[in-house]
Amino acid sequence: MTAPLHGMRVIESSAFVAAPLAGMTLAQMGAEVIRVDRLQGGLDAARWPVTDSGASLFWAGMNKGKRSVAIDLSAPEGVELMAALITAPGPGAGLFLTNLRGKGPLDYPALSARRADLIMVSVIGTRRGEPAVDYTINPGLGFPLATGPAGMTEPVGHVLPAWDCITGQMLVGTILAAERHRLRTGEGQLAELALKDVAAAMLGHLGIIGEVTVNGVDRPRHGNALYGAYGQDFLCADGQRIMVVGLTDRQWRGLVKVTGIGPALEAEGLELRGEGDRWHARDRITAHLAPWFAARTGAEVARLFDAAGLTWGPYRSFAGAVAEDPDLSEENPMFARVEQPGIGPYLMPGSPVAWSGFARRPPAPAPRLGQDSEAVLAEVLGLGSGQIGALIDRGIVAQA
Template sequence: MGPLTGLRVLDFSTLIPGPLATLLLAEAGAEVLKIERPGRGDELRSYEPKFGPDSVNFGLLNRGKRSIAIDLKAADAIERLTPLLRSADVLVEQYRPGVMDRLGLGYAALSAINPCLIYCSVTGYGHDGPKAQTAGHDLNFVADAGLLSLAADGDGTPVLPSTLVGDIGGGAYPAVMNILLALIERTRTGRGRHLDIAMTDNLFAFQYWAMGGGLAAGRWPKPGRELLTGGSPRYQIYRTADGRFVAAAPLEDKFWATFCNIVGVPEDLQDDSRDPDAAQRAVAALLAGRDAEHWRAAFAGQDVCCSIVGTVEEAMADEHFVARGVFARRLAADGRTIPALPTPIAMGLRSACPEAGYPALGEANGLLAPGRQQGL
């Protein structure tokens, strides 16, 4: 039994932020009922590649949940959902501000019938402010928060992020944090609350150092020229002779000194504060002279904070992650299993469910109050 066993979560969200948040709650033992539109369900079901009847992306993010298919615009939708709404501890939704209100499912309406409900809204820009109704995706959120401007390629073009930091770091994770805080608060007050999770707001924490330098000293960051964005030889990605890459992060002097000795950096460039660009060019030339396996062996067992850039496939096979059981949980579909999506829930707090599938659309419709048959 996980710490959230006995809690019921209604998930009205789609795609990534809300579903990932409720996945974490499910991993901790909560019962998650995913509310989907009849016929198609969550759009993520239709993505490729498939794992079972639906997409593997949907499966990874919705493992261990149950699905209810209902047309929220139907005349009897609220009536049929009311028993679930009364019994729910948490509701997660991801519509633009005002949509749930128009459906009769806004916080004011639901708190009247369930004062203990913790109602979590995840949006790009929040429920108020000039951008509240602005459409956007992850790339827009990191652009508007200034985060996209920090790292740039050679001609100054911002680097396209390889991860959905807005959806995950700005949306899913803050949603879970605030839901858990609200659950603790509810034990004291006996009441729920509305949580307004704005993904863009939550991205400023990722650039604390850029804000600090600008606010305290007037030194606003220059794209690609700061300590952690390409302006130092001590925090760089270097190409090797075989076309692979070294992620080098020997920031502290003790690590840098060891790194310089291993790589063979000329003594006059080891004080990189005098000419960082020259030191970087020297390191780049030295690392480019040998292949990745040479540098892997050279750095092994040394305190240099250096890694060979691995592929996703290589990372999943890494003996360290295997030994820690990172991929021990399994997602099942049609008689096959693959590793489940690892979540940041501590092992001892996860529900005892090492293998689970994802829900078929509408498979839990029996939980709805009686009404006309919903077409699937």
């Protein structure tokens, strides 16, 4: 089955979220992604969530569709194998993705000396090279102090590693841009992306830095209200909580029409034409809407809102979402039940992209550690079975 990135080969040395997510995304678009790990597995090999037997569901999720090679990277011979894989010839090869900065033979100067057109894309913590992760960067940029109920003083951390997720997708774009440049010029290069810079850039892109420096506003907590427009959560008669958004004029007019609060708002003489107007009047709007929701079940609200094409969504737990949302089931062509070695069959997502020129590729399982060691060494480096067998016997390479 052909795919957009068929013919591209990426060597990945990574752990945790951003870089593995980038490699998985490339693999789901058809690239051959070869993950190289230590003999005992990567730093994230046992990361939670795990099964009762200790198999990492996180690792399986982040490495779908890749190939796995296990090498003793503490041995000079193992380091040489790694360097040879990274710099192996081929027009679609010479692409190295990592967040584990190598030294000596595995740093960029040494690798590019072996292959001049090498593209190395590296994730670092801060632009100065200091260690940092999503959960240390986010507190320092202000989001935990702007999240949560109004008046709350304690910080609220976010369970979603947003900067890791965004960085992972930016790494994909960086690799593709660097390869496009290489196709035009023949030049390789090192591209470094700092996790904190991604977060800091988004702080600017979202207008928050401008809000502080131009307006002199340090945004306080506003609970679940949609900042700058109208959006609020409501409790229905059956205990179901939903979020409704009136961001655009069409969304707002539809919400007013379905709930019938127009006359009451007019009686108050409120100016509600713009998003900002509705934001400033949010408490008075909510006071009119809350009784409407409290008198109806979640199912009744869903039926009315869906019929009117309104923008809303229910609050669910993770388990509730998996049990109730058809978009998290095989009804969605992105998903399929996949047999994952060491875990068993369960629902896995493929690529969210639906291409007009390519058939949708079903999700593939993550490999077992070292599953492809023999095949990769033979195919990429041209080693014979005797050479590979000797490497395995000496403990330089492991084959699952």
